[in-house]
Amino acid sequence: MGIDCKSLFKKIYDVIIKTIISVEPAIFNSMAKATIHNNLCFELYGFDILIDETLKPWLMEVNVSPSLSSSSQIDKIIKTKLLCDVFNLVGIEPVERDKLLEEKEFKKRKLLYDIKSILI
DSSP: OOOOHHHHHHHHHHHHHHHHHHTHHHHHHHHHHHOSSGGGOOOOEEEEEEEOTTOOEEEEEEEESOOOOOSSHHHHHHHHHHHHHHHHHTTOOOOOHHHHHHHHHHHHHHHHHHHHHHHO
């Protein structure tokens, strides 16, 4: 359709950044009440943006802690990717449950072996 997506997303990012800046004091006040250390918390916001026929983005609303439930397959795909991005940003690494249980069992056996060695 000949749409310059890069330019459009730049305009959308600009709307989002200006919105966050406009409520920065309220965000910091809420954060100060919720935690002692500012770097130990985060908030997820959902921005509803309307794009008009001239490709100008308009902010419709901002959702604080938007719903992450899925009502359709596309919704599930989008929200799964969103959650992966959020977990990556806050530093949570994926864990393979079976591998974790094996490592715990190995450490437990090693500890028992070390205790037996000390007692003998």
